Amino acid sequence: MTTMTTTPTHIPTIAIxxxxxxxxxxxxIVKALADERRRMKAKYVIYGLDGPLQDAAKAAKIAPFWxxxxxxxxxxxxxxxxxxxxxxxxxxxxxxxxxxxxxCEAAILHARDPGQAPFPKGQKIDAIVTGPxxxxxWALAGWHYPGHTELFAERxxxxxFGMFFASQKLKVILATIHIPLAKVxxxxxxxxxxxxxxxxxxxxxxxxxxxxxxxxxxxxxxxxENGLLGREEKLIIExxxxxxxxxxxxxxxxFPGDTIFLxxxxxxxxxxxxxxxxxxxxxxxxxxRDEAVNVTVGLPIIRxxxxxxxxxxxxxxxxxxxxxxASAIDLAIKMWR
Numbered sequence: 001m002t003t004m005t006t007t008p009t010h011i012p013t014i015a016i017x018x019x020x021x022x023x024x025x026x027x028x029i030v031k032a033l034a035d036e037r038r039r040m041k042a043k044y045v046i047y048g049l050d051g052p053l054q055d056a057a058k059a060a061k062i063a064p065f066w067x068x069x070x071x072x073x074x075x076x077x078x079x080x081x082x083x084x085x086x087x088x089x090x091x092x093x094x095x096x097x098x099x100x101x102x103x104c105e106a107a108i109l110h111a112r113d114p115g116q117a118p119f120p121k122g123q124k125i126d127a128i129v130t131g132p133x134x135x136x137x138w139a140l141a142g143w144h145y146p147g148h149t150e151l152f153a154e155r156x157x158x159x160x161f162g163m164f165f166a167s168q169k170l171k172v173i174l175a176t177i178h179i180p181l182a183k184v185x186x187x188x189x190x191x192x193x194x195x196x197x198x199x200x201x202x203x204x205x206x207x208x209x210x211x212x213x214x215x216x217x218x219x220x221x222x223x224x225e226n227g228l229l230g231r232e233e234k235l236i237i238e239x240x241x242x243x244x245x246x247x248x249x250x251x252x253x254x255f256p257g258d259t260i261f262l263x264x265x266x267x268x269x270x271x272x273x274x275x276x277x278x279x280x281x282x283x284x285x286x287x288x289r290d291e292a293v294n295v296t297v298g299l300p301i302i303r304x305x306x307x308x309x310x311x312x313x314x315x316x317x318x319x320x321x322x323x324x325x326a327s328a329i330d331l332a333i334k335m336w337r
Contacts, residue, residue: 011042012126012336014329015107018048019131020100022088023310024320026052027060029131031322032329033074034062041333044074045125047103051085059318070118077118079103090315097137104130104148108155111301127302127332128152131325132310146178149296152303161298162199165280165307166207166331167288170264171271172280173200173297184276188219188232193240193273199297200271201249206335215260215269216241216253217279223254237275261287281307290323293331302335304328 019025029046030053033039046053046066053076057064066074079099088096107128114124130148138145145151153161164173175196176187197214204212216237217223220230227234237254244251255263257274261283264272274280284292285307292307306324314320 012333013043013045013124014332015111015125015128016044016046017103017107017128017130018046018052018100020096020134020137020310021049021052022090022096022315023132023134023312024315025131025310027056027318027320028306028322028325029053030056030062031060032326033065038326038329039065039073045070046074046076047107048076049080049083050076050078051080055316090312092134092136092140094137094140097134097141097143100133101138101141101143104151108152112156126336127304129328129332130303130305132306132308134310148305149177152296152299156299156301158298158300160195160199161296162196164200164203164295164297165284165292166295167284167292169288170261170284171204172284173203173271173273174277174280175273175275177277181276184219185232188236188275190236190240193237194243196273197240197244197249197251200273203295203297204271209270211250212270213268214249214251214271214273215255215264216251216273217257217260217275218254219275223256290321291327292324293328295331302332304332
């Protein structure tokens with residue numbers, strides 16, 4: 001492994017967690033950081049395993065650029081001694097779930113308490129980029145969280161948080177996150193919708209949009225059709241919009257969920273507030289594949305992630321597109337600046 005020179009102090013330190021070791025996390029990390037220009041924009045600390053990174057680099061014909069020395073441009077905290085060198089299967093399993101969860105826990109600990117071993121005193125983490133995990137594997141390993149978002153919120157003791165998805169084409173924030181569709185109506189409240197509007201507004205401003213134009217989607221077909229197809233728009237969503245306007249936020253709606261994303265694509269709005277997971281994620285993953293970034297807003301630290309999963313079906317085949325991971329790294333740097 002090559003050793004880079006000591007990094008300057010005016011750039012951020014970005015922690016990157018490997019994700020599930022049997023998935024495409026190692027491959028997209030290696031490919032994203034193979035760009036030397038990207039490497040020079042930050043100091044990186046990868047929480048993971050050397051073996052899968054080496055395998056990914058070899059398959060992609062990329063010379064290894066990381067080192068286990070923490071004072072280098074791309075440092076690896078290698079957990080190989082703790083978990084052994086046996087290969088991780090490209091499927092949901094407790095062993096992979098336990099490691100991917102532990103890597104997140106370690107990055108969070110070092111971000112919350114700078115200077116803990118193995119870091120030198122005074123060195124802190126400015127942002128965390130998380131590799132894709134298997135929620136099923138987490139559950140098998142005893143980490144009963146619906147995803148990264150809820151784990152990070154609990155560890156940072158944050159109650160006002162949300163899932164924000166950013167790309168050049170489309171920006172979306174969710175009013176409800178990882179809950180069954182049947183429970184969405186009971187989870188929705190004026191406070192939840194208002195929180196999503198405000199968090200999305202702040203996130204857009206951090207990305208350089210001074211006065212974000214926000215559209216709010218309805219939860220029912222045709223946004224309830226004036227109460228004929230549901231009352232949530234009248235009773236829950238409209239009051240949240242009115243309260244947000246009182247805080248001088250440029251927000252409109254509720255709009256039908258099947259048309260509002262087209263208006264946003266056409267440039268009429270900077271952000272869409274979606275009421276439930278798939279309402280927001282289907283257009284993001286369809287239209288912004290391999291470029292969208294998942295951001296946990298409301299945390300005291302920057303946390304980004306690619307918007308795709310573990311890709312077990314293509315893991316180890318050198319077929320993974322690193323675009324979303326590269327965008328997640330770039331966005332973390334941009335938000336730090």
